[in-house]
Amino acid sequence: xxxxSPPANGRGEGQRATLRxxxxxxxxxxxxxxxxxTGAVAVDPTTAEKVRDAVAVLGYxxxxxxxxxxxRVTHTIGLLVPDNSNPFFAELARAIEDAGFAEGYxxxxxxxxxxxxxxxxxxxxxxxxxxxxxxxxxxxxxQHAAGQADGDANRQADGQAEVARIRxxxxxxxxxxxxxxxxPVDQVLVDNRLGGALVGEHLVGLGHRRIACIVGPxxxxxxxxxxxxxxxxxxxxGLAVAPEALVRGDGRPEGGGGAxxxxxxxxxxxxxxxxxxxxxxxxxxxxxxxxxxxxxEDVSVVGFDDIPHASATYPALTTVAQPIxxxxxxGVRLLLDRIAWPDAPWARIELxxxxxxxxxxxxxxxDDG
Amino acid sequence: xxxxSPPANGRGEGQRATLRxxxxxxxxxxxxxxxxxTGAVAVDPTTAEKVRDAVAVLGYxxxxxxxxxxxRVTHTIGLLVPDNSNPFFAELARAIEDAGFAEGYxxxxxxxxxxxxxxxxxxxxxxxxxxxxxxxxxxxxxQHAAGQADGDANRQADGQAEVARIRxxxxxxxxxxxxxxxxPVDQVLVDNRLGGALVGEHLVGLGHRRIACIVGPxxxxxxxxxxxxxxxxxxxxGLAVAPEALVRGDGRPEGGGGAxxxxxxxxxxxxxxxxxxxxxxxxxxxxxxxxxxxxxEDVSVVGFDDIPHASATYPALTTVAQPIxxxxxxGVRLLLDRIAWPDAPWARIELxxxxxxxxxxxxxxxDDG
DNA sequence: CGGTCGCGTGCAATCGTTTGCACGAGGTAT
DNA sequence: ATACCTCGTGCAAACGATTGCACGCGACCG
Numbered sequence: 001x002x003x004x005s006p007p008a009n010g011r012g013e014g015q016r017a018t019l020r021x022x023x024x025x026x027x028x029x030x031x032x033x034x035x036x037x038t039g040a041v042a043v044d045p046t047t048a049e050k051v052r053d054a055v056a057v058l059g060y061x062x063x064x065x066x067x068x069x070x071x072r073v074t075h076t077i078g079l080l081v082p083d084n085s086n087p088f089f090a091e092l093a094r095a096i097e098d099a100g101f102a103e104g105y106x107x108x109x110x111x112x113x114x115x116x117x118x119x120x121x122x123x124x125x126x127x128x129x130x131x132x133x134x135x136x137x138x139x140x141x142x143q144h145a146a147g148q149a150d151g152d153a154n155r156q157a158d159g160q161a162e163v164a165r166i167r168x169x170x171x172x173x174x175x176x177x178x179x180x181x182x183x184p185v186d187q188v189l190v191d192n193r194l195g196g197a198l199v200g201e202h203l204v205g206l207g208h209r210r211i212a213c214i215v216g217p218x219x220x221x222x223x224x225x226x227x228x229x230x231x232x233x234x235x236x237x238g239l240a241v242a243p244e245a246l247v248r249g250d251g252r253p254e255g256g257g258g259a260x261x262x263x264x265x266x267x268x269x270x271x272x273x274x275x276x277x278x279x280x281x282x283x284x285x286x287x288x289x290x291x292x293x294x295x296x297e298d299v300s301v302v303g304f305d306d307i308p309h310a311s312a313t314y315p316a317l318t319t320v321a322q323p324i325x326x327x328x329x330x331g332v333r334l335l336l337d338r339i340a341w342p343d344a345p346w347a348r349i350e351l352x353x354x355x356x357x358x359x360x361x362x363x364x365x366x367d368d369g
Numbered sequence: 370x371x372x373x374s375p376p377a378n379g380r381g382e383g384q385r386a387t388l389r390x391x392x393x394x395x396x397x398x399x400x401x402x403x404x405x406x407t408g409a410v411a412v413d414p415t416t417a418e419k420v421r422d423a424v425a426v427l428g429y430x431x432x433x434x435x436x437x438x439x440x441r442v443t444h445t446i447g448l449l450v451p452d453n454s455n456p457f458f459a460e461l462a463r464a465i466e467d468a469g470f471a472e473g474y475x476x477x478x479x480x481x482x483x484x485x486x487x488x489x490x491x492x493x494x495x496x497x498x499x500x501x502x503x504x505x506x507x508x509x510x511x512q513h514a515a516g517q518a519d520g521d522a523n524r525q526a527d528g529q530a531e532v533a534r535i536r537x538x539x540x541x542x543x544x545x546x547x548x549x550x551x552x553p554v555d556q557v558l559v560d561n562r563l564g565g566a567l568v569g570e571h572l573v574g575l576g577h578r579r580i581a582c583i584v585g586p587x588x589x590x591x592x593x594x595x596x597x598x599x600x601x602x603x604x605x606x607g608l609a610v611a612p613e614a615l616v617r618g619d620g621r622p623e624g625g626g627g628a629x630x631x632x633x634x635x636x637x638x639x640x641x642x643x644x645x646x647x648x649x650x651x652x653x654x655x656x657x658x659x660x661x662x663x664x665x666e667d668v669s670v671v672g673f674d675d676i677p678h679a680s681a682t683y684p685a686l687t688t689v690a691q692p693i694x695x696x697x698x699x700g701v702r703l704l705l706d707r708i709a710w711p712d713a714p715w716a717r718i719e720l721x722x723x724x725x726x727x728x729x730x731x732x733x734x735x736d737d738g
Numbered sequence: 739c740g741g742t743c744g745c746g747t748g749c750a751a752t753c754g755t756t757t758g759c760a761c762g763a764g765g766t767a768t
Numbered sequence: 769a770t771a772c773c774t775c776g777t778g779c780a781a782a783c784g785a786t787t788g789c790a791c792g793c794g795a796c797c798g
Contacts, residue, residue: 016538018753018754018755019754019755019756020754028777028778029777029778029779030754030755030756030778030779031755031756031757031777031778031779031780032776032777032778034754034755034756034757035756035757035776035777037755038755038756040756040757041757041776042775042776043776043777044775044776044777047776047777061493061496061497062497062754062755063497063499063753063754063755064494064497064498064499065434065437065438065443065498065499065753065754066438066753066754066755066756066783067754067755067756068434068498068755069434069435069438069753069754069755069783069784069785070754070755070756070757070782070783071755071756071783072783074434076477076498079478083463084453084459084460084462084463084466085456085459085460085463085677087454087456087459087678090453090454090456090459090462091453091454093453093459093478094452094453094454094480097453097478097479097480098480101479101480101487101491106477106479106494106495106498107477107478108445108475108476108477108478109448109462109466109476109477109478110466110470110475111463111466111467111470124430125433125475126475127430128430128431128432128433129433129434129437129445129475130432130433130434169385252677253677253678253680253681254681256681257681279677279678279681282678282681282682283681285682285683286681286682286683286685289683290683308454308621308622308648309456309622309648309651309678311622312622312623312625312626312648312651312652312655313651313654313655313682313683314654314655314658314659316655387783387784387785388784388785388786389784397747397748398747398748398749399748399749399784399785399786400747400748400749400750400785400786400787401746401747401748403784403785403786403787404746404747404786404787406785407785407786409786409787410746410787411745411746412745412746412747413745413746413747416746416747431784431785432783432784432785434783434784434785435753435783435784435785435786436784436785436786437785438753438754438755438783438784438785439752439753439784439785439786439787440753440785440786441753
């Protein structure tokens with residue numbers, strides 16, 4: 001306990017000391033105290049010393065809320081992710097929080113659950129709370145499954161509307177993991193096309209010719225790029241994805257398992273499965289093995305994202321790694337740049353993806369093809 | 370586009386309308402506008418209508434920052450977790466965020482990385498930002514490994530100091546997943562002892578007599594209870610944990626794998642492994658199987674936490690489930706109760722754990738014991 | 739018909755901090 | 769000696785909202 005210790009300030013217990021209290025004790029004006037605390041302007045060393053003493057004695061801490069109010073800067077950013085319990089988003093949130101902390105920003109975490117209504121509600125309170133900026137992750141994606149009637153609140157939001165609202169409030173904003181094309185907004189993306197292509201190349205290179213595909217819940221950005229790249233890679237090698245070998249999963253392990261069982265049940269022939277995220281890949285592996293198939297001997301499986309667990313399972317998962325750390329860092333940097341220079345031209349950063357070959361892929365069984 | 374649309378307010382572009390603007394346009398006083406906006410006091414329906422019109426036209430949105438400043442209530446809580454990229458904490462954060470949202474609170478996410486310095490820094494800014502309350506998760510745990518000299522900043526913080534500082538600022542605070550005993554603070558815990566005991570019971574019941582243990586990085590709460598319960602269960606059945614069969618892991622998959630390899634290398638005999646979290650269990654399974662052992666035929670493996678991936682792997686992991694949703698909800702409820710009634714007696718909620726038997730455990734090989 | 743009540747409204751202070759402006763003292767250049 | 773800076777400081781006005789108090793007015797009671 002060498003710290004100045006929670007002191008007996010001039011006010012009642014629990015009441016924090018304010019600039020006024022310090023000023024009174026140091027025998028100077030409030031402005032002077034403010035100046036030594038912020039250190040902005042020069043003040044006489046003797047005075048400063050007195051003030052610092054008073055600050056220490058009273059245990060004064062600036063009220064950042066008041067400061068933010070006055071300066072119109074909160075040093076807080078809002079982070080909107082679909083679901084923090086998804087490891088990919090959790091890691092991304094972590095990376096963003098890290099980068100933000102390094103720059104002196106706090107981050108408010110919001111889970112949109114892919115619900116347009118919830119997302120809108122969050123954006124409203126974040127704006128009202130005067131965050132300095134917003135980071136939207138996979139904004140606008142929505143469960144494809146739920147074939148509800150076209151209820152307005154739950155319709156697929158494409159992210160553009162959100163961005164427009166935020167811009168109208170002239171609050172800086174960057175969109176991650178969602179290609180908004182020419183929409184005037186800063187974006188950081190990942191080369192999903194390349195990722196898909198790498199997988200196609202890898203599997204075909206191993207000798208696979210019948211490859212099933214478990215795509216994500218949405219037809220928007222990330223999925224679209226992955227399919228496109230994958231298809232292209234196959235096409236370049238004279239192959240194609242059979243329509244019946246392409247199924248949709250909900251993004252979670254159960255979805256992957258269900259999709260795999262579905263393929264099996266429908267008698268679709270395949271020697272490899274490309275799942276659009278690692279959770280579905282894990283689920284698929286489980287379903288396949290419970291059906292008596294070995295991985296990779298009978299079926300190869302590839303995932304996407306390279307979440308930490310991908311390397312922890314057995315067999316360790318071959319997957320496409322996204323540079324999560326860098327994505328987060330880039331997002332934060334873009335946002336802070338935008339805050340600093342509101343009129344700079346829009347930036348669009350595309351980070352590379354990388355194939356990580358582990359144990360879940362291998363050559364197809366010899367009796368095939 | 371049926372929404373009131375980003376309007377031409379009386380001020381320059383990007384400037385949000387304020388109460389004054391609305392008041393001017395509606396021809397009433399600022400106070401009146403405030404009253405209709407907050408809806409606290411009765412105001413004449415005709416006047417209210419005029420005001421609401423003006424609000425709509427100007428697209429007025431209350432400045433929550435100013436409101437918080439004036440009312441001394443931010444509707445924001447700080448959440449301090451060791452690492453959001455750990456699925457358990459990610460899920461917990463998610464649950465807390467959910468519960469908070471339902472009650473109209475935003476949550477600021479902070480990753481302490483188990484560093485006392487970082488944790489202190491975070492607490493300072495959260496307090497300075499006038500959060501209404503704090504939730505500390507596994508506060509004070511610290512990497513046990515790093516056998517550094519007793520540097521002050523990095524020493525094991527036991528959580529008590531943090532709590533004391535927060536109390537000194539008289540900011541409500543609840544501690545999750547860390548037993549602070551009689552420390553005057555609200556706590557929500559899980560019955561780790563029971564969890565450990567259930568595992569012991571299950572494994573011994575299957576016929577295992579030599580069980581290895583991969584404990585967590587810390588000797589504090591969660592780990593301690595788990596060992597204790599486990600030991601007790603074994604003792605009740607006339608067994609014990611051999612000292613050489615107890616190794617420490619870092620909590621991550623690699624740590625679990627390393628620990629398993631270590632056991633193997635040292636020739637320790639065991640037919641089952643109890644890892645103190647699911648990540649280490651997954652890592653251990655990988656290491657075991659790469660060493661040619663089958664799970665569960667040759668070695669049974671049990672984890673702890675029941676993260677989503679536990680059921681997604683093959684073999685699906687037998688593990689101890691914590692009611693994460695409820696932990697988060699209880700934490701938030703405790704915090705809000707404390708905010709509402711600062712002088713209520715301290716609460717301590719202990720939630721049950723539950724064994725989830727899946728595929729990674731089975732009877733020991735017949736040639737054993 | 740006078741007094742009282744309650745309702746709707748406005749005035750103005752306040753929350754804690756920042757900051758433009760002015761002022762006085764002291765120093766330097768002319 | 770006058771004019772002109774510079775430096776350190778204080779005054780007071782913001783920032784946007786909330787809220788205690790008071791006032792005016794109609795209604796109601798006796």
